Amino acid sequence: MLKRRKRELKFVEGRPQESEWKRFIRVFFGRRIVLFGLIVVALYIIVAIFAPWIAPYDYKTISSTILSQPSAEHWLGTDTVGRDVLSRLIFGVRPTLIVGSVTILIAAVAGTILGLLAGYFGGWIQTIIMRFIDALMGFPMILLALLIASLLGGGLKNIVIALGIALIAGFARVMCAQTLTIKENDYIIAGRSLGLTNFRLMWKHIIPNAFPPMIILATMNIGMVILMEAGLSFLGVGIQQPDAAWGSMVSAGYNRLTSNPALSVAPGIAIMLIVFSLNMVGDGLRDALDPRLRGTL
Amino acid sequence: MVTYIIRRLIQAVFILLILTFIVFGAVRLLPGDPLLMFLNATDIEALSPEALDQARHELGLDRNLVVQYGIWLGDILQGDWGKSLHFKNANVLQMIGQRMPVTIHLGVLAFFFSSVIGITLGVIAAVRRGRWADTVATLLANTAITIPIFWLGIIMMLVFSVELEWLPVAGYTPINEDFWLSTRKLIMPVICLMIGSLGAVARLTRTSMLEVIRQDYIRTAWSKGLRERAIVIKHALKNSLIPVITVMGLQVRFIFGGAVLVEKVFAIPGMGRLMVEAVDGSDYPVIQGAVLVIGIIVVLTNLIVDISYGWFDPRVRYE
């Protein structure tokens, strides 16, 4: 009986039946710009992993005279203390990707928990949590990060914590809205009447169903995190010398713009390229997983 | 409509309360001596433990946190926002009062142009979907949201000020002193500040517009014999701007955030610069005051945005 019904449905829909997975592959890989983004992201990851082998010099040691122009030995020249710019650029992929992914992970997990609790229990729990989130949304993220970083001090770890807290709000809002919708489904009501525990319902039913929008949001936010980290490093509260961070490289080259433009231009392009690629992958993921989310994410 | 506004007002007051609590708590709960709110780190080291305890007692720092919050909030409401540690005893509220108009001047221009240009780009892209105008507009919008604004500022400076010598390198002149110079100085900072918002608004307008133009009522509008322009402007735009308005409200905080970077690059003496200086000098009362006032502005603009929904969407008005 079930089998027969399925065949009829196929007939009605008037299109070749396509599995979810196949549709995902077709839409996701169907657009050239998404493919471009994926390749760039993959390249960056490879560069991050193999940085010591790829980079021509060590990023911390002085390898030449200061501020030498681009040449065969130093493709992008050397910086104000004589370090190879290309090598610093290559090693700079590491903190960029680490801050991007770890921050998102922290924000996503914390935001998911807060949003889930707010949406699932509703009532005053929801009011308190969501108004708190609203208040958090009142601060510009970079300001919040600046405030936290100024209290905790700079460095990779504190940047991650600061940006992580700043980003919680977005995840919590989406998760809360998702939970409110999913909660109304019959299977949740049925599960509740069967006496399933709240924890089980949330873990087994709500989280898996809210997963696609959360993963899309996460992808789309990585680019923003990278931009903010660069901004903080530019301001000098981010990753500290001698570690290589693109934001501080731009800042260090600022005064040498006319004589050595590569110092500032190159890291800027490196940032743009990865952010653009991540955004395109995020867009592609959204269109492939759930096109209805267009405009909301 | 009146009940809708009242409900939003109550909500805003509630959010503002939590906001002040976060600002207060951030400094008290995180590691570090709360005395730092009142004394320089060097001054603290110079004092004896007894003197420090004495100081803590006088400032009420040994009392219950909730009581402290109450006293602090009372002071804030009465306009006592503390004194700067860095600029000896400068009144925080006065400092903010001097810097804020600069950032607002910059921010209002950035907000206005990012909204107008962003919405226009988004509408063009949606109406000409799949054609070259769409490709160009979409690429522009996607690039706009990926540019590090401090970097864009530097590059523009290099090109337009240093090489071409078209625009002044940096600085700020109040609009009432010399309108032309003031505007010329602001061109690059405003572009930097608006570029991200412009991209975000354009992207959202495009998706929202594409969603709206396949609605039944747009088909009805066509069946009435209206021109395409009339359909886009009168029937589609208002509907498609409903989600865009929310994002425009959010842009206010991105503009304040961006001001931190842009004002540093272009040496503009606004709120952003104030905060960077305060962070550099561990001037906590100033940071606290600045964060608080920006938070309040953002919450209030979002309130205005919520209320303006009523104009855009009659369904909200009669809720």
Add this chain to the structure above:
Amino acid sequence: MTLLTVENLKTYFHTDFGLVKAVDGVSYEINEGEIVGIVGESGCGKSVTQLSTLQLITSPPGMIEDGKVIFDGRNLLDYPANGPEMRSIRGGKIAMIFQEPMTSLNPTLSVFQQISEMLSLHLQMDKETQRKRAIELLTQVGIPDAKRRIDDYPHQFSGGMRQRVMIAMALSCNPKLLIADEPTTAVDVTTQAQLLLLMQNLVRQYHTSLIIVTHNLGVVARYAQRIYVMYAGRIVESGSCDDIFNQPKHPYTIGLLKCVPRLDEEEDRRLVPIEGLPPNLINMPPTCAFLPRCPYKIDRCREEPWPALKPVGNQQVACYVDTKLTVQ
């Protein structure tokens, strides 16, 4: 006098999944002051046909491939889709009413704004006259207290009332032809009857022709003078309302009538649904599209292409089978 003649209209959709021949060689006509019904299951192309006559098909993916739409002696398909000639006809000479009154009115514009823009566009009325005329129209379609409600928004009206607003809007510029696409599908049965009666009275009063597009034979039975039955993008039978109801000739029409309750027949007649489902319009075989569901099929149906319409008695029927002989 013939008002509108549609000849061999073909509208295809070029989709990712293949070519959909939504309208595949449809011809029909309507006379001045006449009420005509176009009947068929959902997805048979009856709405697309109507949208095609006004060139309201979204393109891409839709394309009007062939055919003529002759109105007032001019072929409307010669004009560019959104050019001035087409625009002056839409709303001014030919008006449409759509299926979903909930979504077919703009939620952010008041009822007056939506009616008045047509009045100023086609009749160049000034604001004051527009207001008077709009109130008059709303009163005519039976909206109580029209003067006060004219500035209300669509969401403040009930479904039936919204459809009345649609009717008022469509008739506002005295069109020569009114096309009602499933006008009563989204409203409850009592409202259905009221709306149909209202439309009938109004078109008589204004001497407007009316095309009612519906999947419900019962809806057209009382009001239409002639009926076209559509299946899978083609017209399979046409004739006067009486003939179609009393002597249906095409197996599909027979099937449709079996599932409509009738008051004038013996009480215990059973309602029989048509077996199977409407066909998938992608990659259709060249044979008759009704073949898989047809209880009267003969070998010839499997071997030869879909038959053209040919006169059988007073009707036009597209079928190889002489159903009269096989019906028990």
